[in-house]
Amino acid sequence: MLFLDDSKAAHLFFNRLMESLPDHVYFKDREGRFLCVNRAHALYLGLRSPSEAVGRTDYDFFEPAQAKQKDADEREILRSGVGFIEKEERANSIKGVERWVMTTKLPLFGDDGEMIGTFGISRNISEMKQAREALNAHHRLLSTLIDILPCRIVVKDREGRIKLTNRTYRTALGLAEEDSVLGRKLSELSSDGRTQRYAEDDRAVLEQGASILNREDYDASPLGDKRWLLLSKVPLRDASGRVEGVVGMAADITAQKESEARAVEAQRALEEKNRQIESELQIARELQTELMASSMQSVQAELAAGSPFLPRLAFHYEPSAHLAGDFFQFVPVSQKSFALVMCDVMGHGVKAALVTTLVRGLVANIRVDDTSPAQTLHALNERLCALLDRPPLPRFVTAVHALFDTEAGVVRMASAGHPWPLLEREGEGAAPVSELECGPALGLIRGAVYRDIEFSVARGDRLLVFTDGWTEEADDDGEEFGIQRLAEALRRCRAENPYTTLDDLATALRGHAPGRTLADDVCAVLAAF
The missing domain is CATH 3.30.450.20 (PAS domain)
Known part of the structure; x- marks a missing residue:
């Protein structure tokens, strides 16, 4: 090694410094040959001792392009006498070691002030460089995300x-x-x-x-x-x-707020429309009830008061929605006879109510006094098969048609998929008027065949004609009210007034599923002889 100061102290301090510095320190002559390197730089160059670097150049340790750049930098320093401080540069050795360093290079002067070479110190900044690149990448990503x-x-x-x-x-x-x-x-x-x-x-x-x-x-x-x-x-x-x-x-959020304002305005308009519809539906419901009540009053006014089997009539009508698909219609035949048609349109609500209007019109066009109940149902079925074959409309209608002879005490009846009425004989329990299988519901099968049944009534008997909403109402466990419960409730309700009896039946039905809204329309007519 060469020393500018031959004193032992300077020699000792210099050696200790060169041995302990983690940065790379090196001194070169004017030809770029190493005069002295510290141990950290020697290890980086792949040498066992700093003395092995003396006399060798960067071309012995670095890739040609990098060695050439280092040589050019040092020649410029020797020419201008001006070095550089903290220059970042890549330093890849020929042994494959890759790193980034921060280099300071300055001219080296001898005792006489002459420029005799260069010296420098390089610090390994590879980790810092990588961290900076990672930080810059994150910054670019964040800037891109924020900008879009x-x-x-x-x-x-x-x-x-x-x-x-x-x-x-x-x-x-x-x-x-x-x-x-x-x-x-x-x-x-x-x-x-x-x-x-x-x-x-x-x-x-x-x-x-x-x-x-x-x-x-x-x-x-x-x-x-x-x-x-x-x-x-x-x-x-x-x-x-x-x-x-x-x-x-x-x-x-301007578009959102404008949409909200339009939605609020539409909601107000809808609520107003709903109020109007509610009012109109309530009128329609009252009209449905009035049509049924007036048909019963017409029959009662037509029948001769002295007929031996003149019944006291009452009805109960309770839609599950505003309008119902259940209805009945009394038709006067003579002073000693009348007809009753009870129907249950599939579903409920407005569509079902519209079909009830259709069926009412068909019943009015059929001469029930000239035909048997079975023939009446056949005629209705043929008309409805053609009319209900449209997807928006309910698909079928159940019906029961009965002819009452108040002079002879005879009832002729036919059913189209409708539950048979309950007949309670005085002093006996109530039971369905027939065990025969009903004919198919109206509107399903063209040419369907229906059969009449006939039975007699006596004073004190009661006949309950009803829709399936009474028997199919289920409790929380899914158990239906059923025909047996309805028959038992009729047996217990012995009020003189038939309307009171129907009210008691409705109370029993609600008691089967307390607190719940009826799942289906319920309609019933009670004839007490």
Whole structure:
């Protein structure tokens, strides 16, 4: 090694320094040959001892392109006498060691002041370089994400100076470049009076450390356009938790608010329409009831008062919706006879009620006094098969048709998929009037065949004609009220007034599934002889 000072102390200090420094230290002559290197640099070059580097050049240790660049740098220093400080450069050795170093190179002067070479020190900054590249990559990613967001984003320091914005925010301010915004306050960019309010929001966040989240602001754009914004501001904290700024975000929710306003207006219009429909449906329900009641009154007015088997008649009608698919119609035949048609249209509500109107019209067109109940049902079925073969309409109708002879006490009856009525003989229990299988429901099968049954009644007998809503009502466990419960309830209800009896039957039905709305329409006619 060469030493500028031959004193033992200088020699000792220099050796200790060269041995212990983690940075790479080297001295070269004017031809680029190593005069001296420290141990860290020797190890990096793949040498066992610093002395092995003496007399060799960078071409012996580095890739040709890098060695050439180092040689050019040193020749420029020798020419100009000016070195460089903390230059970042790649230093890949010929042994495959890759790293980044921060290099300082200066001219080396002898005792006489002559430039005798160069010396330098290099620090391994590979990890720092990698960390910086990773940080830059994250920064680029964050900048890209922020820039493509459709909401406005701004970051301010404690003095309100803008540190970061995204494209949407700058567009709202009418500014294209971020450089025209950075370091400035919002009050410098816009004269809008609302900037004072934003400054007060920022102060509240800075002083209290509290966030403003999802506040709806109307006409909050600095440009003054009529917009709705969803505004949030949160404190920006440093590593120690100290609030050093404010992060603001504003999403344009104008379209959403306008949609909400239209929805509210549509809801109001719908509610008004619903009120109108409710009123009209209530009138239609009352009309349904009135049509049934008036048909019964017409029969009662027509029948001769002295007939030996003149029944006392009553009905119960309770739709599960505004309108029902259940209905009955009395038809006067003579002073000593009358007909009863009871139908149950599939489903309930408006569509079912429309079909009941259709069936009423068909019943009115059929001469029930000239035909048997079976023939009447056959005629209805043929008409309905053609009319109900349309998807929007209910598919079928169950019906029972009965002819009452109040002089002879005889009832002729036929059923189209409808439950047989219950007949209670005086002093006996109630049971279905027939065990025969009913014919198919109306509207399903063209040419369907129906059969008449005939039975006699005596004074004190009661006949209950009903729809299946009575028997199919289920409790919470799914158990139906059933025909047996209905027959037993009829046996227990011995009121003189048939309307009281029907009210008691309805109470028993509700008691089977208390607190629940009826699942189906219920309709019944009671004839007490």
